Amino acid sequence: MEVLTTENLTKKYGSLLALDNLNLRIRRGRCVGLLGPNGAGKSTTIKLLCGLIRPTRGRAYINGIDPASDPKSALNDVGCLIEVPIFYRNRTPLEILYYLGKLRGLKFPELRERAKECLELVRLSQWAKTKVRKFSLGMVQRLGIAQAILHDPSILILDEPALGLDPRGIRHVRDMTKELVRQGKTVLFSSHMLYETREICDTVALINKGRLLAYDRIENLEKIFNIRMVEIETVRPLSTLQLEKIRRLKPVRSLVTDGNGGNILKINFDGDRDTCAELHAELVGNIGAKIVSFKPSVGALEEVYLQLVEE
Amino acid sequence: MPASPSDLKQIGTIVKFESEFENWKSIVGNIFLIGLASVIVTIILVLSPSRPPTAEIFSGTFLFPVFLFIPLAAIFFAGNNVTSEFESKTGYIIFSNPVKRSVLIAGKFLASLLYVFWSIVIFYIGCVISTLYLYGTVPQSIFGSFALAFLYGCAVLGFVFLFGSVSGNGMVAGTLSFLILFLVMPLLQSFLVDMGHEPWYLLTHAAGSINAFGGTSMPGTTTIFGMKSYLELPNPILSAIVILIYFVILFGLSIFAFKRKDML
Numbered sequence: 351m352e353v354l355t356t357e358n359l360t361k362k363y364g365s366l367l368a369l370d371n372l373n374l375r376i377r378r379g380r381c382v383g384l385l386g387p388n389g390a391g392k393s394t395t396i397k398l399l400c401g402l403i404r405p406t407r408g409r410a411y412i413n414g415i416d417p418a419s420d421p422k423s424a425l426n427d428v429g430c431l432i433e434v435p436i437f438y439r440n441r442t443p444l445e446i447l448y449y450l451g452k453l454r455g456l457k458f459p460e461l462r463e464r465a466k467e468c469l470e471l472v473r474l475s476q477w478a479k480t481k482v483r484k485f486s487l488g489m490v491q492r493l494g495i496a497q498a499i500l501h502d503p504s505i506l507i508l509d510e511p512a513l514g515l516d517p518r519g520i521r522h523v524r525d526m527t528k529e530l531v532r533q534g535k536t537v538l539f540s541s542h543m544l545y546e547t548r549e550i551c552d553t554v555a556l557i558n559k560g561r562l563l564a565y566d567r568i569e570n571l572e573k574i575f576n577i578r579m580v581e582i583e584t585v586r587p588l589s590t591l592q593l594e595k596i597r598r599l600k601p602v603r604s605l606v607t608d609g610n611g612g613n614i615l616k617i618n619f620d621g622d623r624d625t626c627a628e629l630h631a632e633l634v635g636n637i638g639a640k641i642v643s644f645k646p647s648v649g650a651l652e653e654v655y656l657q658l659v660e661e
Numbered sequence: 662m663p664a665s666p667s668d669l670k671q672i673g674t675i676v677k678f679e680s681e682f683e684n685w686k687s688i689v690g691n692i693f694l695i696g697l698a699s700v701i702v703t704i705i706l707v708l709s710p711s712r713p714p715t716a717e718i719f720s721g722t723f724l725f726p727v728f729l730f731i732p733l734a735a736i737f738f739a740g741n742n743v744t745s746e747f748e749s750k751t752g753y754i755i756f757s758n759p760v761k762r763s764v765l766i767a768g769k770f771l772a773s774l775l776y777v778f779w780s781i782v783i784f785y786i787g788c789v790i791s792t793l794y795l796y797g798t799v800p801q802s803i804f805g806s807f808a809l810a811f812l813y814g815c816a817v818l819g820f821v822f823l824f825g826s827v828s829g830n831g832m833v834a835g836t837l838s839f840l841i842l843f844l845v846m847p848l849l850q851s852f853l854v855d856m857g858h859e860p861w862y863l864l865t866h867a868a869g870s871i872n873a874f875g876g877t878s879m880p881g882t883t884t885i886f887g888m889k890s891y892l893e894l895p896n897p898i899l900s901a902i903v904i905l906i907y908f909v910i911l912f913g914l915s916i917f918a919f920k921r922k923d924m925l
Contacts, residue, residue: 363925400757402924422759426665430757436750446754452674453758455663497754501663507757 358408383551429498487514581647675768699787743825819911870900
């Protein structure tokens with residue numbers, strides 16, 4: 351069942367066409383990454399879905415309800431985080447969560463417990479009674495995440511949730527989002543960070559200049575664009591002979607070395623998951639590489655992204 | 662997943678949040694200023710060589726500043742209240758919650774009205790105490806005057822909310838409301854009176870009924886900044902209807918504009 355749908359969704363700001371006939375259908379339990387360069391229309395899409403702006407043409411639906419005409423029903427089961435949120439500066443996180451919780455129908459003492467849990471989850475417990483005006487950008491972003499999950503929604507719409515966070519915070523948000531996806535929640539996740547998207551999402555929607563360029567599972571896109579990449583870390587850099595042997599392997603299209611002294615290999619190859627497994631066996635067996643890690647590389651998604659955006 | 666509360670409950674939550682301590686300093690400040698104003702007005706009237714002969718005229722004269730402070734209180738509080746979500750971008754949070762925009766603006770309106778209401782109450786209490794002290798009686802019509810003042814507060818808030826909803830800017834909303842209420846309407850009123858026409862449909866003229874009660878108020882008490890006013894007293898019933906119509910239309914339009922405004 352589709353929980354997020356857009357039908358010919360179009361938005362113009364004066365003469366600027368920000369979104370052009372966007373058609374998206376996101377099924378329940380999916381995690382979709384909304385990718386695109388700056389000004390591509392990602393935030394516009396998210397704002398339309400959350401009822402913050404009205405479409406010029408077309409419709410957006412959440413569980414079949416248009417948020418522009420009936421935000422109360424449409425947004426009941428949705429948690430949103432849009433850009434770096436701005437909160438009421440003279441309020442504390444607890445006061446804000448109580449306010450938003452009450453608007454959503456949560457009652458005490460459940461609301462108190464839930465607010466406490468959410469603040470713990472985003473590591474803001476010790477700041478629960480501090481005014482938001484004293485918060486850093488990262489803390490505000492974390493509070494934004496807390497308010498989005500306060501009512502335990504089954505749909506999450508997150509616009510650049512890692513914006514303003516330090517590496518630890520980024521990792522925390524990534525793990526948290528993964529956990530929410532694992533719990534079966536539907537997530538629409540807009541980001542510039544391809545690595546984060548690759549890690550969290552199973553499907554991506556690539557948009558540029560307001561138009562949808564591709565919408566498919568990451569694996570399928572890589573297959574369509576004939577780009578499969580693995581990133582391999584070895585204990586020691588491989589010898590020239592070993593690298594030459596890898597290059598001569600049938601499925602290998604290209605090989606790039608990276609990392610400290612060249613102990614990271616990025617291999618672009620033809621084939622599917624079986625080929626990937628065979629490649630792994632070949633490296634360990636015939637070539638004798640001592641492998642520390644072997645994982646799909648974000649480079650493939652990057653290639654797809656760049657090809658589509660440049661086209 | 663909890664079900665969304667009723668619109669009425671949500672309005673209650675918004676009113677409570679909007680009237681809470683965030684604005685307590687300005688509320689206390691305003692209450693202090695109004696209290697001080699009523700003391701000053703009393704002193705001026707008592708020390709005046711031509712002290713009003715009756716309690717009605719005294720009360721009517723005492724209440725003249727309501728034309729100034731009702732709009733000022735409304736602009737001061739409501740201007741930012743209605744536009745804050747757009748200006749400070751808190752709308753990204755609040756608008757993405759399951760709350761109708763009409764509910765949100767109704768809550769904000771009630772919070773602002775509550776503030777204006779208390780300002781009016783304090784001034785009227787000042788008037789009642791002074792009149793009672795000096796004349797030993799309070800004219801009954803002061804209650805009708807209070808109701809009209811309250812209604813006038815609603816209509817003035819209607820202007821502020823409309824301009825705020827359209828522009829999304831508190832400064833613009835305040836300035837436009839101020840110009841309409843203190844310049845455009847009084848000028849128009851003066852011009853129409855000069856032409857020998859009673860401008861009963863103008864809000865500022867209708868608001869003249871606030872202190873022209875009991876048929877004993879001094880002619881010209883609705884004069885604002887020296888502009889000429891209609892010398893006959895406005896009909897209070899007609900004035901109440903006119904003010905009410907202003908309020909309904911202005912607030913209706915502000916809901917419409919607030920609902921359609923994009924949160925960019």
